[in-house]
Amino acid sequence: MSTCFHCGDACTTDTIHFQDKAFCCNGCKTVYEILNENDLSYYYDLEQNPGTSPSRIEHKFDFLQNPEIANKLLDFNEDGIQVIELYIPSIHCSSCIWVLEHLGKLHPAIKAAQVNFPKKKVRITFSEENFGVYKLVRLLSNIGYEPYISLEDTTQKQRKVDRSLIYKLGIAGFAFGNIMFLSFPEYFEVNEFWLERFKHIFRWLMFAFSLPVVFYSAKDYFISAIKGLRSKILNIDVPIAIGITVLFIRSTFEIALDIGTGFFDSLTGLVFFLLLGKFFQQKTYAFLSFERDYKSYFPVAVTHLKGGREKQTPVSELQPGDRILIRNEELIPVDGILMKGDALIDYSFVTGEADPVAKVSGDKLFAGGRQQSGIIELEVIKSVEQSYLTQLWSNEVFQQKNTCRFETLTDGISKYFTVTILLIALAAGTFWFFYDPSMALNVFTAVLIIACPCAIALAAPFTLGNLLRIFGRHKLYLKNSSIIEQMAQLNTIVFDKTGTLTKAQKNVITYEGTALSEEEQKLLAGTLRASNHPLSRSLYELLKKNGISTLDEYSETVGHGIEGSYQNRHIRAGSHAFVSESFGNNDTLTNGSINRTTVHISTQDQYKGYYTFYNDYREGVEQLFSSLDPQYKLIVLSGDNDSEKEHLESLLPEQTRFYFNQKPENKLTFITSLQQQGKKVMMIGDGLNDAGALAQSDVGIALSENVNVFSPACDGILDADRFRQIPEFLSLSQKGVRVIKYAFLFSLLYNLIGLGFAITGYLKPVVAAILMPLSSISIVVFTTVFTYFLGKKLNSHPDC
Amino acid sequence: MSIIYMLLAISVIVALVFFVAFIISVKKGQYDDTYTPSIRMLFDDEVTPENLETKNKQQNQSLKEQS
Structure with a gap:
């Protein structure tokens, strides 16, 4: 059997031969022809079978003919020059980058195009004359790069990219390096003549370099510590903030009163390493979005019938009483009454019902369904925001920012740590106050400095950051690293049926x-x-x-x-x-x-x-359930009818509980009631109907056959191929948490050594300057090596 | 001996120049996409029918040699 020259799919039935090459369909052949005619066949030299067959749905982008809608998508529009950024899910290889950046060869109006590969976005500059957004999108669709345009693109303009962490890290690194150079001579203080002469200017230079680090780079730690204290939580940032403050104040005093060189090297090093940990932990999957709501699933516009004429109207402007036209494979954006035509609506994504529902004139249709046969005409009865499905998003689960809900392992330990350190510092200070009052303040501050929990604060970011990357390589994409800690604590797993346990x-x-x-x-x-x-x-x-x-x-x-x-x-x-x-x-x-x-x-x-x-x-559902069974409480929560109940009962372990005919809100309240019983719940679902449950659960994972297409708001997206590996992911996250705990012990050891120096009053800047990076780096190495071996275990099952 | 003040000033200025360069590069978005440029630089600069033909010829030759 031959494979398609364009897309690499197996050619099955209607193989088309053209110029000695086989194509699986007419679409692929056409793309080849277009590219070949325009001297773009280098596309096929870069990678083998790089293409995607173009979709065959016509009229899909008709709404872009309405300039009002099209202009909302533009980033820039002046003097006939327009700039647009389009999300193209099918970008996947270097050929894609090449051909998209040479779009100008296909149409003279296209001036420039730049691809952002990780985000799967292309930014195109073109002149409006004889062209426009509609033609551009059509052109892209024709060569197999169909952009994904949804309601979301028009309602919110993209947020400013937050680069502050890079600035902070850069500044801290810059200051750290320079201060290291400047403080190096004094590490070996030998009362040398020139050193004596110039040390003051060296010290004040160090002070100057440390200012932006303390007041800009370390800003977040102070803010977080104050926030924590206000809500009466001793988070890890409290001892860090104390450490930084004491370091800075003591060092400033030392150089002002000409007592010593201060600890500016340790101070900037500390902030640099902490920020490095933060940066490492902040692995983001730029091409995925975890915050999507119905807006990114719904179309931008719909064909509106007005006085016998078709007009493309933005969905948000639809009013009750309007007549709209829905074509085959189009989504119904609002609740309406079927007026004309026969509808066969696929609600599987919205309600979880597996089978398309046939409707006749006069029936009520709900927003979110996909029409599957022919053209129908609807009369709108509710606006988008008030439709049955979209009302789910007015639930408070979607309003709250659930960042503070979960106490991380690090914050848990820092409670005891902070209190202990303060007690030790006070005790040592009091002792010295009576023994040798001149040393009391010195020892008190030294304890606070050396106890600054840099290593502890780094243990979790590096372990979890590594795990996040390992999971990502195995196609479980998590929103952030704290999800892993929550995964380790789960005891209940809730599955959706349609699209999750079953194939789509x-x-x-x-x-x-x-x-x-x-x-x-x-x-x-x-x-x-x-x-x-x-x-x-x-x-x-x-x-x-x-x-x-x-x-x-x-x-x-x-x-x-x-x-x-x-x-x-x-x-x-x-x-x-x-x-x-x-x-x-x-x-x-x-x-x-x-x-x-x-x-x-x-x-x-x-x-x-x-x-x-x-x-x-899905393959392996049985094994998956039986391997999870004793450890976790398993529940199947389905929006479908119970026709499959007997089959499922025979397939899955006895303790599994089943609930059918669950509406989206039922699912949400079900999860809430489980949580009120003290359960830690993971929800695995796929559709919009699971959105509430995914948001409410402790860990909400959306299963997706193609991670590039829409999936509802969640904590993580799992590729459906890796469905069977869920138990492994869970056990890996538990092991990861254990690694963090070992790393805590390890770093406490360093703290004890440091405290030995501090309490006896022998803390020299050079000791601090060695101990602090040493402890940080060894923790980073320790966690990285361990997680690497953990990840290896996951690799040893390549067949999964 | 006051040359050391000069040297200090120069070294700090050099450091600051690099620092400013870093800030500007971040601001211009060079750190937003660290992947695509690495691929883009491997493409041939200009695709004209002639050098495409020579390229194809070369490829065909190397294919023949392989077989």
């Missing part, structure tokens, strides 16, 4: 009834080929395709079924009522086929049987 595509099909003859099968395949209905397409894939002849007659009754005939043979496929309508079949449906997706077949006015479509369960 229905691909298990069984037939019941009178067997079809070979002739009939051919006729059926020929009839199905003509139909665009999703069920027809998957059934067609299943049937043998040799010897299909073109039909003499074919007709499709949208929402009911299809019929075709060839040389006196006649076949009908579709709903039970449709296939038996011509001969009045009085057989009642067998019980099994209610609640399921079925396609009934009749030939020559005779009922034959029906195909049933199942959602296939």
Whole structure:
């Protein structure tokens, strides 16, 4: 079998040969032609089969013809020059970067294009004349780079990029390096003549360098410490802030009163290492968004019928009473009443119902469903914000910033640490006050300096930062590193059914009834080929395709079924009522086929049987549940009906509990009630209907077959291929927490050594300057080595 | 001997020049995308029909040699 020259997919049925190359579809061939004609075939030299077949949905971007909507997407628009930044999920290799940056070859109006690969975004500068956003987007779609444009893009302009951490880190590093140079001579103080002469200017220079570090780079630690104290929490930033303050004040006094050189080197080194830890922990997946709500799923605009004319209207401007037009494969953006046409709505993403629902004129349709057959006309009854689904987002779970909800391991230990250190400092200070009063203040401050928990503060960021990267390599993308600590504490796991335990595509099909003859099968395949209905397409894939002849007659009754005939043979496929309508079949449906997706077949006015479509369960669901079973309480929470209940019960461990027909708000309250029982809950879901539950749970993981397309707001996104590895991820996070605890012990040891110097009054700047980086670096090495070995274990299962 | 003040001043100025360069580079967004430029620099500068042909010829030759 040959693979497509453009996209690399296997060429199955309709292989197209063109210029000695095989293409899987017309779309791929067209892209090749376009690129070839415009001297862009270098595209295929950079990588093998780099392309993506273009989508075949027409009219998808018609709304961009309305300049009002199109202008909202622009970043810059003056003198006919426009700049737009588009998110293109299919960017994946160096060929993509190359071809997108050479877009100017395809159209003279495109002036420049720059790709940001990690973000999968391209920034295009073009002239408006004879071109415009609509044509640009069409051009991109035609070569397989369809941008993803959603309601979100128009409502909020992107936030300013926060680069303050890089500035802070840069300043701290700069000051640290320079101060090290300046303080080096005095480490070996030998009362040398020149040193005596110039040490004052050296010291004041160090003081000057330390100012931006204390007042800018370390700013966040002071803010966080004060915030913590206000809410009566002794977080790790409290001892750090005390340490920095004492270091700075004592050093300033020392040089002002000409007592010593001060600890400016340790001070800046400390801040530099701490910020480095923060920077390392801040691994972000730029191409993913964890904050998405319905806005990034909903379309920007919809075809609005006004006085018999079609007009593209922004979704947010729709008013009750408006008439809108929804085409095949389009999303219904607002609640409405079906006025014209037959609707087959796929609500699986919104409610969790697995099967598309057929609706007739007069039925109410809810926002979020996807139309699957033909064109329908709706009358709007509610605006976007007030629609049934979108109301979920007015729940307070989505308002609160849940950053302070969780006490991290580091903050937990810092409570005891801070109190202990303050007591030791006071005790040592009091002792010296009576023994040798001149040393009392010296010892008191020395204890606070040396006890500054730099190593402790670094243990968690480096361990978790490493784990975050290891998880990322195994396609579990977490929002931030504190999620790992929460994962280690879980005891309850809640699964959604549709799309989570099952695959998103229905691909298990069984037939019941009178067997079809070979002739009939051919006729059926020929009839199905003509139909665009999703069920027809998957059934067609299943049937043998040799010897299909073109039909003499074919007709499709949208929402009911299809019929075709060839040389006196006649076949009908579709709903039970449709296939038996011509001969009045009085057989009642067998019980099994209610609640399921079925396609009934009749030939020559005779009922034959029906195909049933199942959602296939993901591979390894059974093993996954049995390996999680004793340790975690497992619950399946589904928005679907309970037709699969018996099957699931036989498949999964006995203790698993099942809840069906759960509405989105039910799921949310269910999670809340579990948490009120003191459970630590992880929710694994995929659709918008899980959004509330994902936000409420301690750890909400969205499962996604393609991480680039929409997934609801969550703490982490897991690639569906890695579904079976969930137990490994959980045990790895527990081991990671153990590593942090060992690192704590390790760093306490350093603190004890340092305290020995401090209490006896022998803390020289050079000791502090050695001890502080040494402890920090050894902690970093320790955690990195350990997490590396932990990650190795995960690597040893490449087949998963 | 006061040359040391000069040297100090110069070294601090040199350090500050680099520091300012760093700040400017961050501000211009050079640290926003640290991946794409590394690929972009490997592309051939200009794609014209001629050098594409020579390139293809070279490739075909090397393919033939391999087979």
